[in-house]
Amino acid sequence: MKLHRIKALFLRHLYPLRRDFDLLSDMLYWPLIDTLLWGITSQWLAETSGEANVALSILMALLMWNIIWRAQSEISRNLIDEIWNNNLVNLFSTPLMVREWLVSVMALSVIKMTFTLTIITTVIVGMWQANLLFFGWWLLPFIAAMVTTGWWIGFISAGIILRFGPKMQTVVWTLPGALLPFSAVFFPLERFPETLQIVSRMVPTTYIFETMRALAAGGAINWQALLFSFGFNFLYLALAIWYFVRSMRYSVKLGLGRFN
């Protein structure tokens, strides 16, 4: 693993930010629109229901979902960007190793996510005076769990694209969307039909959102839930990386040139 090669990939994906509105809108525009929309909606819900913690729960859910979205998007979108630019052969005919690519896109996702998070947190706190620090240090494991979820979704999407080609590029946007309802992001798990709850319990983010809602309602930390979340997350991340590497090998068997 060479640091200069990871730096090269950082340059590759940070340079376009200077002039690409597509990328900036992903990082800034849509998260801000979401924040405004859900911020006002949650405020209205809190006022009409009389439950102040509804607003906090919804705003935190929004913040956390943005972390997943950004983390996954950096991985699968960076791969699709190389395909759109006919650059896959260029890149993988250099000394760059697959594991260096993996590390660099994971690190890039954290950098870009931090940027997005800083902006929307400022807006949330500034406009609705939401006390996001209410969760204290628990925010750190919550964020770590969300980032890990984003990574494994990203690696699965990227693996699918490598295996089946750009015709499957829609998974970059649809796969995280499919997980959204099962994660109990905006409503409690018990509101779900029982059979679907089984699926939800296999999704690591469900435990985090449930814990956050419990904390916001004045409850205590559920250690078992956190353990389940991290257990599932690490298992899925390992499987997703395995699938990505396998898809890369499959793709090299057919030739990366087929993406040109």
Place this chain on the structure above:
Amino acid sequence: MKKSPLIVQHLTKVFPPEKKGGDPFTAINDISFELKAGQILGLLGPNGAGKSTTISMLLGVLSPTKGSIQYFGQDFAKNKSGALQHVTFASTYIKMPWRLTVWENLKVYGTLYDVQGKVFDQRMERFLQFFGVWDQRHKTMNMLSAGQTTRIMLAKAFLPYPKIVLLDEPTASLDPDIAHQVRKFVKMQRQEYGVSILYTSHNMAEVTDVCDEVMFLKKGQIVAIDDPLSLARSVKTTRMRLLVKDGLKRIVKFAKAQNLPVSIDDREAIIKIDEQKIAQFLAKLAEENISYSQIAIDKPTLEDYFLQMSQES
């Protein structure tokens, strides 16, 4: 004796069938060759011969079904990253990210090979000045013409002091003067740094000019490896051009009677004939009282060899 930096042995690539029940496709069938230190080896063949497949395998972006590739005495499959530190490529058909400027793109590639700082700046200025694209360095790639892009790709390939460069039709989209500059550059790099180069091109005059040796691929197999002139000389048929004032039709009739391919260009009869049979043919023409005012005999070129090999089934 110095060991060749690239040794390919029994390389084979079989692609799986595209549809269930279909047949697998053998793109490369048991080829072996060496690229010697400081050599420029031409890789020729008609479309579908397997040139791109070979280059892809040499770059590690396509895995071989069988056989081995050795770079600098080491198995490429086991030391891909280490080998590719010294092996680069440029192709007319591969692009670079269009949202990055020329300079940014080259910076990314320089950093990948750990060519950074002043070394990078000096080397890039030298290359971009040489290729006449220095003024384009702050333009994004989508603003460049095909010819300018090709020159940037060449700068990318020679940036990290490579020991081996694979060039896939490096002059395909260039004007003759720029193509000449590229050939000059390639020869200069070989002379100054002893770079070994694998060179594909559809311009046979260029291959004859640049390459020390030529390897001819056909249907995934090597059918010949030799120097360009020897390959050209192996073509027995020459083109004899007879300028005829009167009696063009008689000449055509006579050539056809001798089973010789003949075509007409204005007042010229162009006859394809074995060099050794020319004297006999001209004597017979004289016997038949068929006269011509001028005669020219075109020696076979590498292009004739290419055409002959491509047409043979």
